[in-house]
Amino acid sequence: MLQEKASAVADEGMTVAQLGGHPELASDSSHLGLPTTPSIPQNNESDQNIENIKVVLHDRELWKKFHEAGTEMIITKAGRRMFPSYKVKVTGMNPKTKYILLTDIVPADDHRYKFCDNKWMVAGKAEPAMPGRLYVHPDSPATGAHWMRQLVSFQKLKLTNNHLDPFGHIILNSMHKYQPRLHIVKADENNAFGSKNTAYCTHVFHETAFISVTSYQNHKITQLKIENNPFAKGFRGSDEGDLRVSRLQGKDYPVISKNMVRQRLISSHGHLSGKLGAGVLSSHPQVVSHYQYDSGVPLPNSDSQEALSNSFPSSRESSLLYHCFKHRDNTRHLELGCKRPYLDTTASAVSDEHYYRSPPSYDPPLLSHPYCSDALGSREACMYGGMEGEAGGTVGTDDLPVPSLNCNMWASVQPYPRYGMQTMEAMPYQPFPAHFNSTASAVPHHSPSMQRPHPAPPDLVTFTTQRVLPPTPSSASSSPSGPAPRDRAHSSLFHRKPGSPVRSQRDFTGYPTHSPTSTREPAYQYQTGLSSVGPHWTDS
DNA sequence: TCTAGCACCTG
C-alpha cells in the first residue's frame, strides 16, 4: 500500500528534505479532488510525485543560531508571530499540479519545562495537548509553479496561549517544547476527498523547534530577537547601556534594566551551569536518533553544548525530517479541494484503529475538514483546527458550513510518548475522524529512547501513521469573543454562524493518539540532516 | 507566571 521512498538528503548548507513515502488516501467521494488514481510512483520529473519535492528551510543559519541557544517563541493572548519566521524554498513540484501547503506545530515531547540556572530543564509532564490547529498558507491551493516561484512564507502565523482563541491562531501551552512541521498536500482536481490517491508529505526541520514562553527566559534569545527582528530595532541600543531604556525612564544616561542585569548575570553564570547540566537530552531524540545514539546517557559533549545547555538538542546539520505518504484505500481522504466544505461527520470513532503511530513519534498530520475560507479570502493565513468535543467544538458539526477551502487538517500531534509509555490515554488524540482511513504519516519522534544506540525499528523510529479524520467543523464556533479588528481578514474565510466568532482556522483537535504504535503500515521517517549533537535540553 | 500598557519601530 504505501510506497515509500525515502531519500534524505543532507546537504551541507541546507536542509533539504526529500520525500519518502507518502500516504495516499483513499477516498470516496469528495468534493475535493484528491488524486484518484492510485499513484504509482513515477519517476519522471514532471511527475507528480510528491516524493520528488524538496524543501529547504530559509534562513537556516539564523534558525541555527536560535536553536543553539534554545529557541523561545513568545505566545500571547492576542497571538504573536514567530521569529525567525518559517519560510521555505520548495522545488521539485509539478508546475501544473496544485498543492496546499500548511503548517502545524506539534509537541516535541511530553514534558513541561522550566528555565533554571540558565538552562532548560524538564519540570514535569506536559499539559494535555491543545486542540491542534493548522495554518494553511494563504496562497493555497496553488500550482507547483507558484510555490516554487519564490519563498513560501508562513510569517503571518501566530501563536497564542489562549485556549479559546477566536482568531484561528495556533494554540500552545507555555513552557512546552514544540516542533513546527510543513505539510504539502496534493490538491489536484482529480482528487476528491475520498479519492484514493491523495498524497502528502511532511517536512520537519529540527532547528525550528522551540519552547513557548510568555516572556523570554534566556537573555541570549532576547538579544538574538532584538538583533535580528526588524520590529525590535528599537531595542538595539548601544552596547553599553540601553539608551532606549534610559529614554523611557527620562534619564540622559544609559540605564540598564533589571531584567537586563538579571539576564546577563544568569547568562554569564549559565555557561558554567550549563556545562554541568548538559548531559541529558530529553527531547528531540528524533533528530538525533539516527545518527546519534545516545543511550540516555548524557551525550558526550558536543561542542554545541556550548550553546549552553539550553539549547535544544538537535542536529546541527540539517535537520530536516521528511516523510511522505501515499495512502490509499480505505480511509478517509483529505479534503483538498479547498473549495468546498465538507461536513464531517465522522467522528472519531474510527480513528484509532487505523491510526497508529510509533510511540515516540509525532502524530502525523491529519486532515480535517476544512473550513476554510474560500480562498481564504484575503489570502491571509488560515488556520484550521479540529476540535473534538471539547469546549470549543461545540458547534454542531454537521451543519456547519464548511469552509470553502477545505483543507484537511492535520491533527495536531501529541507529544511523543516515550517508548513504552502509553501516554495519552487520558487524552485521546483523535486527530482526524475517520475520513481517512489510514494514512500514514510519519513524524519523527523525539522520544529519548530513540537516541539509543540502536536504531529503533522502523516503525518505532519515526513515522507514525496517521489518518485523516473527517473534518470537524465544530471548532469553529467555539470562540467566545468576537474577532478583533485585526483579524478581520480571517473572518471572511469561514462561514460561521452569526454571533460566532470568526475564525480563520480550524481547530483540529489533536489529541495525542494513544499510541499504539504499532505499525501497521509503514511509516517511515526521513531525515536529511544529520545530526549533531546539539545542545541538549536537560531533563531534570 | 502571566498580562496590559507603553514607546519605538517596520511596513
Place this chain on the structure above:
DNA sequence: ACAGGTGCTAG
C-alpha cells in the same frame, strides 16, 4: 498617517 509587530516593565 495608520496599522501592527517588538520587547520592556509594573502589577
